[in-house]
Amino acid sequence: MTATKVRILGIGMGPSQVTAEVAEALRTCDYVIAAAKSDDDPLLSVRRAVAEDHGVPVLAVPDPERDRSDSGDYVTAVRDWHEARVDAYEKVLRARGGTAAFLVWGDPSLYDSTIRVVEQLADRMPLEYDVLPGISAPQLLAARHRMVLHPVGVPVHITTARRLHDDIAAGQRNVCVMLGGSPDLSGLGDWSIWWGANLGDASEELVAGRVADVAEEIDRAKSRAKQKVGWAMDVYLLRAP
Known part of the structure; x- marks a missing residue:
């Protein structure tokens, strides 16, 4: 079975911060997966702008709700939220295959969980991934x-x-x-x-x-x-x- 490929790309603070390395990688992708927190999610619009600049379509995936009712159990709430994201992205990747990109605000290494989510996806399905840094x-x-x-x-x-x-x-x-x-x-x-x-x-x-x-x-x-x-x-x- 051919493995799906995922590219985790740091895009800095938006279109003006995309590095040449990330731009080149984005153009190798078939589509971008982007979380949509609402119908008018402004940060989704920024990701669309980056993707459109490089001729790549965006597939918006409704972002699961995170339980914010108990701040004392923050770690559990975030873990459950990540698992729900893994479920949602797995369905898309299995259906579409090819090479997908996640556009990470800032740099993927710093206060972002896309790498953790993709690691869980790689445990569930044939998947290869790489990470390129962005301006933090x-x-x-x-x-x-x-x-x-x-x-x-x-x-x-x-x-x-x-x-x-x-x-x-x-x-x-x-x-x-x-x-x-x-x-x-x-x-x-x-x-x-x-x-x-x-x-x-x-x-x-x-x-x-x-x-x-x-x-x-x-x-x-x-x-x-x-x-x-x-x-x-x-x-x-x-x-x-």
Whole structure:
């Protein structure tokens, strides 16, 4: 039996961030599989734009609902959600075969589970896959603010907004936060922040300064980004005084 091929392609923050390597790989694919969270999913539109730029059709697959009712059982909720995605994508791959692509926002190695999902698919069916990197949100944040993510001799800790205060309590003092949601910056008024939303898009917003001085400005900037395109995906670096 001929194995289906899957290419996991990092597309950075959208069409302007697609590398030459990823563009070449995308053109070898028969179709793109993309999760559709709703009928008017704005991030699906971005993936369609990338695929159309390279002449590849998109097959939108309704994204299973994730149980968000019990934040204390986050790991189980995400695991069940991934399994539901595996079920949905397996049906498509078995029916279509050929070479399929998954277009990953940012880079597949960082706060994305496409690789985990495809690993599970490979356990269920004849499937070969490869991974190509994309420009990550922290990379672009650093470039936009013309900075290095860490001072000399100091590590940078990459985490999520959900874990931010636990990580600070554990001693982290130079923290890059992804999956920002509604950031809780309480108690961090004297820290410095370098913030960005929708990096690489025409709706991009940037704010930097002392947290106490710019917190309200960040809220306004995030609202502007969302008004322009219907979504706001932010990332920021926090550094202790």
